[in-house]
Amino acid sequence: MTTVTPISQAHALELLQGMVRIRRFEEKCAELYSAMKIRGFLHLYIGEEAIAVGVMQALRPEDSVAATYREHGHALARGLSMGSVMAEMYGKLEGCCRGRGGSMHLFDAATRFFGGSAIVAGGIPLSVGLALADKMQERANVNACFFGEGAAAEGEFHESINLATLWKLPVLFLCENNRYAMGTALERSESETDIHLKAQSYGLKSEVVDGMDVIAVEQAAQRACDAIRNGEGPYFLEFTTYRFRPHSMFDPELYREKAEVQAWKEKDPIKLFSQKLLADGLISDTDISRIEAKVQDEITAAVEYAEAGQWEAVEDLQRYVYSERGHHE
């Protein structure tokens, strides 16, 4: 912790606020889940915030993002408004997807956020295709695709990395290795547990990054995006991380020791980062309180927005199955 933080105060505050925003938002979501305001599956990202926040720094508006069912953090970091995400979780018309998607299926055309996929590895081919479209139309965009380490066991993971590398497509593969796929530890599902090595075997650049260190994440993402925009083809980043909460709200967490969870909580990306910034004298306690207060206000407003939202009319049930030209049954 002796190194001086290599970023400006403004940027440090931005990163910190980005992570705090996700953390507090999701804590609120857990509360609202217990209050039965939010239903269905709810997968919290708590503990992993540094990854979404760090990666998004390297992305531009023209780039695309695809993620999994654990994507609240990615959606917020990408720029979806907290109100529209909260309203979506409430199932309200004001939600980013009119309440049709819910927690696991956040989409947003304005920020090129392509979900929200609840099929493990199922979103990866989409990024490959978006990248193909970019390449064929000669656009130097990056197509960022987030997934967990559990996805590495699926065929779509391998098919996607192979094809993207073979065709030199601008895909940024982002593996959030939180060590468990639901209750299955990585060692219990993979013969080779080094995911970045698996990826590397397809011949693309691949790195392991400390996913609890937002600056390390940002720098790695920047390196990767530079290479991709430079026409070097896809890039793979594996982030070591940990989810502090159960897999979903239904998980009794029988598969891991409390001591292990505790040990990882010591590496809390928000705690570590704020301590570092304080130690470096880059920010003060007042800055932190100000961030917390600001985020609280945003959350309060988001909840009010969701509460005040409307339920989509049941007469509209058949909409958004086909494009609206009235050709469907």
Add this chain to the structure above:
Amino acid sequence: MSNQRESGTGETTYREAIRAAIREAMLEDPRVFLMGEDVGRYGGCYAVSKGLYEEFGPERVRDTPLSESVFVGAGIGAALGGMRPIVEVMSINFSLLCMDQIVNNAATIQHMSGGQFNIPLVIRMATGAGLQLAAQHSHSLEVLYAHIPGIRVVAPATLEDARGMLATALEDPDPVLIFEHAGLYNRPGQIAADAGAVDIDRAVVRRKGEDVTLITYGGSLYKTLDAAAALAEQGIHAEVIDLRSLRPLDEATLLDSVRRTQRAVVVDEGWRSGSLAAEVMARISEQAFYDLDAPLARVCSEEVPIPYAKHMEQAALPQTETIINTVKKCFGDRND
């Protein structure tokens, strides 16, 4: 003549008509490209895309690895990214490896996103039996896809439809699956020099008749037309409807015919249990039950995986004779 062949008009085949349609689409719209296993250098496993690689190059006629899931998924992504992909899956049996992408992504993203995204993607694949390709290359699983809201499913049976459905499908803002019956690729015929895009919304009456309605699609159309011709000689005038679109079903055309003929037989190469035939019959019973003079009937494939041996394969499939006999039963077995 060779010019006509290239444009897929005049004297042509089902295969050439599809090729001409792909070629035309690629010439007209730079966003259109073809992608799939062996569509390029090899020329397509059913030779549909033969010559296109040479003409358009590897960027627009893309040979993919054996990775159905990712290349169909990449088609979805490319459509989202502004392209107009035509994805070829070698056969419907192999499409089971990418069913995830079709059912969980192509069909749902518009809905899950509350209408923000649509997917103008065309997926073509061969379906059906008759070539002695046995149980992993011969099935008619179209109904699995016809079951899914969010995609459109069409089955060209005629050369005109083989030539014309693709352009319409590419114009469609949503995913369209085109099922080409493998037994039809060699089918020769004449089509008009100005043949072009056709609608993909409506069923079509392929033969007029007033005694009974025969409803079919794809590879079974010709067996059904043969049956109708034979029945006519015996005094039964069958109307033959080609569904063309398996999803959505054009109920109006079906019901209009059945209300006139008051009898209906559905011919479907899929297996009877849970078949498209079952769906068609259910809709007729729901809406025209009191117009019927005889129980609805159907001719489907026998419930076995399609066998290799020719006589067994043929025994498993709907045949003209079976269709004729089934129709006659609707008239109280009067000829038995």
